Amino acid sequence: MSREKILAAVKKNEFSQAQLPDLEALNSLTANSGDLALQYTTIASAGGSFVYEVADMDAIKAILQKEFKPDVKIVSGIKELDDYTYAAAVAGELAHSFADVELTILQSNLGVAENGALWLTESEMNVRVLPFISQHLAVVISRKALVPTMAQAYTKIGNADYGYGAFISGPSKTADIEQSLVIGAHGPRSLSVFILP
Amino acid sequence: MKVALFVPCYVDQFYPGAAIATLQLLEKLGVEVHYPKNQTCCGQPMANSGYEHLTTGCNNLFVDNFSGYDYVVCPSGSCTLHIKEHLHSPEKEDQAVEIRKRVYELTEFLVDILKVENLQANFPHKVGLHSSCHGLRGLKISQMSELVAPDFNKPAHLLNMVQGLELIKLGRQDDCCGFGGTFCVAEEAVSSKMGKDRVDDHIEHGAEYITSADLSCLMHMEGILRRQNSNVKVIHVAEILNHYSHE
Amino acid sequence: MSNATGKSHPELAAAFNKDEPRVDWHDETLWWVRAKRDIAAHKLPEWELLRETASQIKNNVLSNLSSYLEQFEANALKNGVVVHWAADAAEHNQIIHKLLADRGINRMVKSKSMLTEECHLNEYLQEHGVDVIDSDLGERIVQLAGEPPSHIVLPCIHKKKEEIGDIFHEHLGSAKGESDPKILTETARQHLREVFLTRRAALTGVNFAIAETGEFVICTNEGNADMGAHLAEIHIASMGIEKIIPERKHLGVFLRLLTRSATGQPITTYSSHFKKPQQDREIHIVIVDNGRSVQLGREDFRNSLKCIRCGACMNTCPVYRKSGGHSYHTAIAGPIGSILAPNLDMKKYADLPFASTLCGSCSNVCPVKIDIHDQLYKWRQVIVKEGYSPKAKTLAMKAMAFTLSSPSLYRTAGKAGRWTFKHAPFAVNNQLNPWYKHREMPKSPEQSFGEWYSKRKEEKK
Numbered sequence: 001m002s003r004e005k006i007l008a009a010v011k012k013n014e015f016s017q018a019q020l021p022d023l024e025a026l027n028s029l030t031a032n033s034g035d036l037a038l039q040y041t042t043i044a045s046a047g048g049s050f051v052y053e054v055a056d057m058d059a060i061k062a063i064l065q066k067e068f069k070p071d072v073k074i075v076s077g078i079k080e081l082d083d084y085t086y087a088a089a090v091a092g093e094l095a096h097s098f099a100d101v102e103l104t105i106l107q108s109n110l111g112v113a114e115n116g117a118l119w120l121t122e123s124e125m126n127v128r129v130l131p132f133i134s135q136h137l138a139v140v141i142s143r144k145a146l147v148p149t150m151a152q153a154y155t156k157i158g159n160a161d162y163g164y165g166a167f168i169s170g171p172s173k174t175a176d177i178e179q180s181l182v183i184g185a186h187g188p189r190s191l192s193v194f195i196l197p
Numbered sequence: 198m199k200v201a202l203f204v205p206c207y208v209d210q211f212y213p214g215a216a217i218a219t220l221q222l223l224e225k226l227g228v229e230v231h232y233p234k235n236q237t238c239c240g241q242p243m244a245n246s247g248y249e250h251l252t253t254g255c256n257n258l259f260v261d262n263f264s265g266y267d268y269v270v271c272p273s274g275s276c277t278l279h280i281k282e283h284l285h286s287p288e289k290e291d292q293a294v295e296i297r298k299r300v301y302e303l304t305e306f307l308v309d310i311l312k313v314e315n316l317q318a319n320f321p322h323k324v325g326l327h328s329s330c331h332g333l334r335g336l337k338i339s340q341m342s343e344l345v346a347p348d349f350n351k352p353a354h355l356l357n358m359v360q361g362l363e364l365i366k367l368g369r370q371d372d373c374c375g376f377g378g379t380f381c382v383a384e385e386a387v388s389s390k391m392g393k394d395r396v397d398d399h400i401e402h403g404a405e406y407i408t409s410a411d412l413s414c415l416m417h418m419e420g421i422l423r424r425q426n427s428n429v430k431v432i433h434v435a436e437i438l439n440h441y442s443h444e
Numbered sequence: 445m446s447n448a449t450g451k452s453h454p455e456l457a458a459a460f461n462k463d464e465p466r467v468d469w470h471d472e473t474l475w476w477v478r479a480k481r482d483i484a485a486h487k488l489p490e491w492e493l494l495r496e497t498a499s500q501i502k503n504n505v506l507s508n509l510s511s512y513l514e515q516f517e518a519n520a521l522k523n524g525v526v527v528h529w530a531a532d533a534a535e536h537n538q539i540i541h542k543l544l545a546d547r548g549i550n551r552m553v554k555s556k557s558m559l560t561e562e563c564h565l566n567e568y569l570q571e572h573g574v575d576v577i578d579s580d581l582g583e584r585i586v587q588l589a590g591e592p593p594s595h596i597v598l599p600c601i602h603k604k605k606e607e608i609g610d611i612f613h614e615h616l617g618s619a620k621g622e623s624d625p626k627i628l629t630e631t632a633r634q635h636l637r638e639v640f641l642t643r644r645a646a647l648t649g650v651n652f653a654i655a656e657t658g659e660f661v662i663c664t665n666e667g668n669a670d671m672g673a674h675l676a677e678i679h680i681a682s683m684g685i686e687k688i689i690p691e692r693k694h695l696g697v698f699l700r701l702l703t704r705s706a707t708g709q710p711i712t713t714y715s716s717h718f719k720k721p722q723q724d725r726e727i728h729i730v731i732v733d734n735g736r737s738v739q740l741g742r743e744d745f746r747n748s749l750k751c752i753r754c755g756a757c758m759n760t761c762p763v764y765r766k767s768g769g770h771s772y773h774t775a776i777a778g779p780i781g782s783i784l785a786p787n788l789d790m791k792k793y794a795d796l797p798f799a800s801t802l803c804g805s806c807s808n809v810c811p812v813k814i815d816i817h818d819q820l821y822k823w824r825q826v827i828v829k830e831g832y833s834p835k836a837k838t839l840a841m842k843a844m845a846f847t848l849s850s851p852s853l854y855r856t857a858g859k860a861g862r863w864t865f866k867h868a869p870f871a872v873n874n875q876l877n878p879w880y881k882h883r884e885m886p887k888s889p890e891q892s893f894g895e896w897y898s899k900r901k902e903e904k905k
Contacts, residue, residue, distance in 0.1 A: 003529040006733045010685065011510040013741035018503035020690065023697070026497055029490045043710060095675050095722075096641055114700075115710035128722060129674035132667045132714075150711075151696040159657070159692070163523075163720035167699075170713050172667040176582035176598065177625035178605045179473055185581060185629060186636055187667025187714065204893050206848065210858040211886045213893035220897075232897050235851040243848075245802065245821065247828035248841040254849025334804035334817075342482065343760065343808035345491040369475070373762045377801025382878040384799060386458035389882035390467060390766050391801075420883025 026151060033148035036113040037195055040146055044116030047170040048183050049191045053143075057081060060140060060194045064105070067192070068136070072102035077126050078140060081105055087126035095129045104134035104188075108141045110156055111193075114149045117169035118193065121162040128164050132172075137188040139168070142196045201231045201263050203271040203280075203300070205412070206238035212412050215433035219272040219303055222439040226311055230270075233262035241279040245378040249283065256286050256293070264292045268310065269300040272435050274332025274411045277302040281336070303435055304410050305338050308351040313358075320437045321361030325404035326353055327395065327418070328371040329411035338410065342370045352410055352434055359437060365402045372398075376417035392421045400429060407431050452795040457767035470602060471765040477598070478759040480708025481809065488700075498697050499813035502750035505688055506740065512655040512688045513731065519658025523720045526728045533563035536732050540565065540647065540680055541572050543728060547678065549574075549645045553636075555662070555669035556580040557649030558596050558753060559682045559732060561775040565647075576647075577639050579668035581632050588615045594769030596776055597706050597755035602768050636668070646672030650683035650729070651752070652698060656691040659719035660729065663702060663712040670716050678726045681718070685736050686749040698752060701811040705754040739787045744822045748783045750812040757806035757816060763799055772796060779806035783819040786827065794832035797823035855894065862888045 033039060041051045054060055057080045064081075068074065075098070077087040084105070106126075110119040118139050122128060131137050147153050153167075172187030183189065200223065204216040223230050239259065240252035259280070263269050271277045280300045286293045307313045332338045332352075339350035356362055375381070375391025382388075396418050399407050407422075407429060409415050415431040422429050451459075461467055485491045505512060517527045530536035536559075544552060552569070554560065554576050566576045566587070578587045582599030586592065588611050593599030600608065609623035618631045648669045652661040660681060662669045673679040689698065695715075703709045721727040740746050758764045758778035769777035774785045774793060782800065785793035797820045806816040827833060847853045864871050865888040872885055879885065891899075 001529075002531040002535060002733075005531055006529055006685065006731070006737060007510050007513065009733065009737035010513065010740060013737055013746075014509060015507055015743070015746070018500065018507040020504045021497050021500040023497065023693065026490060026493055026697070029493070047709070047713075099637075099641060112711075117711055117715070129671070132670045132674065149696070150700050151693075154693045154696040157692070161719075162717070163722070165717045165719075166670070167711065167715040168713065169711050169715075172665065172713055174581045174629060174666050175707070176580075176585065176600060177608055177628055178603075179476065179598075179601075180605070180625035182625050182629040184633065185666035185668070186579065186633060186640070186671050206854070206858070207886075209893045210862060211889060213889050213891065213896055216893040217896060234894060234898070237851055237854040238848040240845075240848070243841050243845055245824070246837070246841060247798075247824035247833060248838075248845070249825050250829070251841055251845035254845060258849055258851070330801065330803035330805075334808065341805075341808055343805060345485050345489070371805075373801050373803035373805070375762065375801060377803075380798070380801050384454045384457060384763070385878040385881055386454070386461040387763055387767050387799075388801075390461055390464070391762050392883070394471070394766075416886050417883065420879070420885065423884040424882060 023151070027155070030149040030151055033113060036146040036148060037143045039113040040111060040116060041195070043114065044170065044193055047116050048173060049116060049170045049193050051193045051195065053195045055197065064103070064138065068103050073100055074103045074105070075101050075130065075134070077104070077106040077124060087130065091126040095127060098127060098130055098133050101130070101134040103136045103138060104130050105138040105140065106131060108139050109145050110153055111141045111146045112150055112153050112167070113146050115169055117167040119153060119157065119165060119167055121160070121165040123162070131168060132187045134188055136190045136192070137168070138192040138194065140194045140196060198228070198267040199231065199265070200228050200268045200270055201233055201266040203236060203263065203269050203276070204232070205271065205273045205276040207416065208273060208412050211416070212433065215272050215412055215435050218433065218435040218439040219270070222435055223270065225439070226313065228311070231266070236262045239276045239279050240283070241276060242378055244279065244283055253287070256284055257289070259284060260286045260289045260292050260296065263296050267299065268306065269296060270303055270306045271300065272303045272410070272433060273413070274302045274329050274336055274338065275413055278331040278335035302332055302336055302338060302410055304352045304355055305336060307355055313355065316355070316358040316438055318358065318438055318441050319360040320440050322405045323363045323365050323403050324356065324437070325365050325367060325399035325402065325407045326356065327374060327399075327407055327409040327414055329409050329414045330371070330373050332410045333371055355438055356408070356434065362437070365399070365404050367402055368398045374414045374417055376413050381417060388417070389421065392417050396421050396429070400427065404429055408434050408437055410434050451773070453767070453771050453773070453799040454795065456771035456773065457799070460768045460771055461766070467766055470768060473601060474759045474765045477707060478756075478809070481705055481756055481759065484704040484708040484710065494697060494701055495811055495813055498701055498811055499750065501689060501694050501697065502812050505690060506686075506746060506749055509685065509688065509740065512690060513685060515655040516653055516658055516688055517731075519656070520729060521658070523658050525658065525721065526726065528728060528730045530730055530732045530734070532734050536563045536682065536730055536734070537565050537568040539730055541569060541574065543678065543680060544574055544645055547644070549678070551575045551643050552645040552647055553639050553643040553672045553676070554578050554647045555649065555664065555672055556583055556599070557647065557682050558776055559649060559684050560647070561592060562734065563732070577636075579636050579639065579672055580664070581629065581666060584632060584636065585611060592770070592775065594777065595755060595758055596753055602770065640671040640675050643672070644677045645680065646676035646678075647680045647682065648673060650681050650687050651702070652689050652695060653683055653687045654692050654695070655688055657719065659692070659717050661695060662716045662718070663714065665713045667714055670714060673718070674722070676725070678728065679718070679721070680728045680730065682730045682732060684732050684734070686751070702752055702754055705756040705809065705811040735788050739784070742787065745783060745787065745819055747814050748780065748819060750814050751780050752812060754811055756809040756811065760805045760809045762803065763801065767799070772799070779816045779820070780814070783816060783823060786823050790827060790830055791832055794827045797827060858892055862892070
C-alpha cells in the first residue's frame with residue numbers, strides 16, 4: 001500500500017538527529033512592545049483596515065449606523081449589539097443562506113500588534129463562512145487582548161481545541177493584476193476594527 | 198611574512214595591468230611578494246560548468262606552486278573563493294587544506310591582515326563600485342543587501358583613502374553583472390542583458406569609472422561599454438589604490 | 445510543467461529577451477517585490493534569528509519525517525479528517541477523481557496549490573469529465589489564458605493588465621479595452637462568487653501541516669480557499685510530505701517569515717487553521733510523495749525539502765527576473781525549482797542548474813536558509829557525471845583541463861589567443877562567437893603578467 005511504501009522510503013532516508021531549537025530567545029526578544037493599541041492601529045490601517053478606538057458598545061452602534069444603510073442584512077455574533085440578526089440563533093442554517101449578508105460583526109479575544117491580525121475561532125464566528133461571505137466585516141476587541149507578535153499569540157492559543165480558526169488581518173485583497181493593490185477580492189470588501197478599553 | 202601572488206589566468210593574459218598594480222601596491226606596503234611562475238588557473242571555469250572531476254591536474258599544480266607561504270593573495274574574488282572552497286588534492290590534501298586557510302582576495306588582505314589605514318594614492322574621478330557576487334556573498338568582503346546585519350565594505354574602506362575619489366551611489370547595490378563563467382556564452386541573452394542593466398545603473402548615477410575586486414565582472418561590463426561606444430571605463434581596485442600622479 | 449516545445453532555458457530565455465522593454469518591466473516589477481521584502485525584514489531586528497530558527501525546525505522535521513507524518517495522520521484521523529497517501533502524481537490524481545466520482549461530483553473549485561500543478565491535476569480531471577475552476581485571481585487568469593503560472597506566489601506576474609482585460613472580455617464578459625485592475629477584480633469577484641456558491645467540492649493546498657494537532661493552515665489574501673472550503677460538501681487538501689511542522693507554536697515562527705519573504709506584507713489577510721470538518725461535511729487530506737522521499741535520500745540536496753514556497757528566491761534572482769518563469773519549463777521555476785526539478789527528471793531538467801551565475805542572492809533571502817546556490821553547483825557535477833551534458837562541452841572542458849594543468853601549454857595557448865585577438869580579430873569578432881553578439885572582446889595586451897614579471901626579474905639582475 002502507498003502509505004507503507006511512502007513511510008518506509010522516508011524512514012530509510014532520514015538522517016541523524018537535528019534537534020528542535022529553543023524558542024525562548026526569540027520569544028523574549030519580542031515580549032515587550034510599548035503601546036500595542038497604537039502599533040496595532042498603525043499597521044492594521046496600513047493594511048487597509050478601518051480602526052476605531054471606542055469607549056463602549058454604544059459608540060460602536062453609532063458608527064455602524066452611520067456607515068451602513070438601515071435595510072441591509074446584518075448579522076452580529078455579539079449579544080450586546082442586538083439591533084441585528086444574532087449569529088448564534090441562525091448558526092444552524094445552510095451556509096449558502098448567508099450569501100446576502102451585508103455586514104457581519106464578531107468578537108475577537110486575541111489580536112496581534114505586529115501585523116494587525118485578529119484571531120477568531122468557530123465559536124466566535126458561529127458559522128465558518130460568515131466572515132468570508134459577508135460583504136463587510138467588523139470585529140470588536142478589547143485593547144487588553146492585544147499581544148506583540150505571533151509568538152505570544154500562539155502562547156495564548158496554547159493547545160485550544162477548535163474545529164476551525166483564522167487570523168484575519170484586513171479586508172480581502174489581491175495584487176495579482178500588475179501588482180496593483182485592489183481591496184475586496186473574494187472575501188469582505190472592508191474590515192472595521194473596534195478597540196474597546 | 199612570505200606572500201605569494203596568485204594571478205588568475207585571464208588576468209595574466211588580458212589584464213596584466215591589474216596584476217602589476219597588485220604587485221606594486223603590496224611592495225609599496227612593505228610586503229615581500231613571490232610570484233610562482235608555473236601557476237596557471239584555479240580550475241573554476243571547469244568546476245562551475247560541472248566538470249569539477251577534471252580539475253585534479255590544475256589543483257595539484259596549484260598546490261605545488263603555492264605551498265609553504267604565509268599568505269596567498271589574489272586580485273580576484275571569484276578565484277580566491279574557488280580555491281578556498283574547492284581546492285583538493287588526493288595526494289597532498291594537508292597542503293591543500295593549509296592553502297585554503299591562507300588564500301586571500303586583495304582587499305580583504307589589505308584590510309584584515311595588513312590593516313591598512315592610509316594610502317598615498319589619488320584618483321580624482323567619480324567611481325562606481327561593483328560588488329562582485331563571489332567576493333560579496335562568498336568571501337563576505339562587504340555586507341550583503343539581503344541580510345539584516347551591520348553594514349561594512351572593505352573595498353570601499355580602501356577606496357575612501359584615495360584622494361579625490363568620489364564613490365557614487367547605485368540604484369541596486371549588489372545585483373549580479375551576469376558574467377557567471379561559461380554562463381556568459383551558454384545563456385548569452387540573459388548574461389548580456391544583466392551586464393547592460395548593471396552598466397546602465399552606473400552610467401545613470403554618473404560613474405566615470407567602474408571598479409571591482411573581480412576582473413571577470415569588469416571584462417564582461419567592459420565588453421558591453423565598448424560595444425556602446427561609452428566613455429565609461431573599467432578599472433580594477435588595485436589599479437586605483439596603486440595610482441598616484443603628481444599633477 | 446509541460447514543455448511542449450522541448451526547448452531549453454537558454455532558448456526560451458533568448459526568446460523572452462527579444463522584447464527588451466517587456467524584460468525591463470518584468471525585471472522591475474519583481475525587483476520591487478524583493479525591495480518590499482527587504483523593508484519588511486529590516487523592520488525586525490530579530491530577522492536573522494527567525495531564519496535560523498525556522499531552518500533548524502525544518503532540519504528537525506526532515507530528520508524525523510516518518511514519525512511526524514504518522515503523528516499528523518493519527519491526529520487528523522482523531523479530528524474526523526480522512527487521510528489518503530499518494531506515492532506519485534498519477535495516484536494523487538486518481539484518488540481525487542475517485543472522491544469526486546463516488547459522490548457524483550463533476551465540478552470543483554480550486555484554490556492555489558503548486559502541488560496540483562506539479563501533478564497536472566486540472567488536465568487529468570478535465571480528461572475525466574470534471575470541470576475545475578481555479579479561484580485564485582492570478583491562477584484564474586492563467587487558466588483562462590491556457591497557460592501555466594509563471595511564479596509560485598504571483599501566478600500571472602508576466603501578464604500586463606491590458607492582456608488580462610482582453611482575457612476577461614473574451615471569457616467573462618467585461619467591457620472591451622477595460623484594463624482597470626479594480627474593475628477587472630470586481631468582474632472576477634462576481635464570476636467566482638457564483639462558482640463558490642454552486643460547487644459541491646473544493647480543493648486547496650496546504651501551507652503548513654501540524655503534526656502535534658493534525659490541523660493544517662492555508663494562507664491567502666483573497667479569502668478564496670475559505671470561500672470554497674466552507675461552502676463545499678467535501679474539502680480536499682493536497683500536501684507534499686515536506687509540508688509538516690512539528691508543533692502548533694512553530695507557526696509563530698513560520699507565519700512571521702512567510703509573507704514578509706513573499707510579498708513584504710507582515711502576514712496574509714487570512715491564515716486559516718483547519719482542524720475538524722463542519723457538521724455533515726467532509727475534509728480529506730491527500731499526502732503526496734512524488735519523488736520527495738528520493739530527494740530526502742540525496743544528502744547534498746535534501747535541504748531543498750525545507751522550502752515553504754514563499755517565492756523570495758525568484759524575486760531576487762536576476763536570471764529569473766530577466767528570463768521569466770516560463771523559461772524554466774517546469775511547475776516551480778527559479779532557483780528553488782532548479783534544485784527540485786532535476787530530482788524528478790534529470791534529463792528533462794538538466795539545463796536548469798546552469799541557468800544561474802551562482803550569485804548567491806537566493807540563499808540569502810530564503811527564510812529557511814536552504815543553501816540554494818551551493819546545491820546548484822552540486823547538481824551541475826551530478827548532471828555531468830550522469831552524462832546529461834552535451835558532448836561538445838565535455839570535449840571543450842577536457843581540452844581546457846589539459847591545457848591548464850601544464851604551465852608551458854597554458855603559456856603557449858595564452859600567447860596564441862592574444863595573437864589571434866590582435867592580428868586576426870575576425871576569427872573571434874563574428875556572430876559564431878556568442879560573446880561577440882552584445883559585447884566587444886577584451887583588448888590584447890603586449891605581454892602577459894608572467895612575461896612582464898620575467899622581464900622585470902631579468903632587469904633586476
